[in-house]
Amino acid sequence: MDKILFYGMTGEKMCFQHILLNALDLAVEGKEVKIIFEGASVKLLSVFDDENNPLYVKAKESGLIAGVCLACSKMLGVYEQNKNTGLTMLDDMNGHAGMKNYIRNSYHVISI
Numbered sequence: 001m002d003k004i005l006f007y008g009m010t011g012e013k014m015c016f017q018h019i020l021l022n023a024l025d026l027a028v029e030g031k032e033v034k035i036i037f038e039g040a041s042v043k044l045l046s047v048f049d050d051e052n053n054p055l056y057v058k059a060k061e062s063g064l065i066a067g068v069c070l071a072c073s074k075m076l077g078v079y080e081q082n083k084n085t086g087l088t089m090l091d092d093m094n095g096h097a098g099m100k101n102y103i104r105n106s107y108h109v110i111s112i
Contacts, residue, residue, distance in 0.1 A: 030049040
């Protein structure tokens with residue numbers, strides 16, 4: 001399991017922080033790790049940005065964050081804020097961020 005995709009759905013900050021912790025920990029071990037903000041988690045980007053959350057900043061600077069769901073950002077009213085983060089807006093699955101391409105590329109998907 002050398003490639004891991006964390007597909008974050010939870011809007012709970014503490015739960016998503018554990019995604020960030022695990023992603024950073026695995027990346028240090030040499031694993032190829034990506035994080036997608038999907039579902040309710042798209043509302044956390046502005047929270048992490050506002051507080052300059054060190055885990056989020058490190059994951060972002062390390063290139064671990066693959067992107068943010070475009071459809072959920074729009075549906076939950078955070079599109080403009082999320083777009084302003086500079087992260088990629090993902091829409092490859094009917095407007096949402098899909099897993100298919102990661103699975104095709106041998107990623108183990110962990111959805112929380």
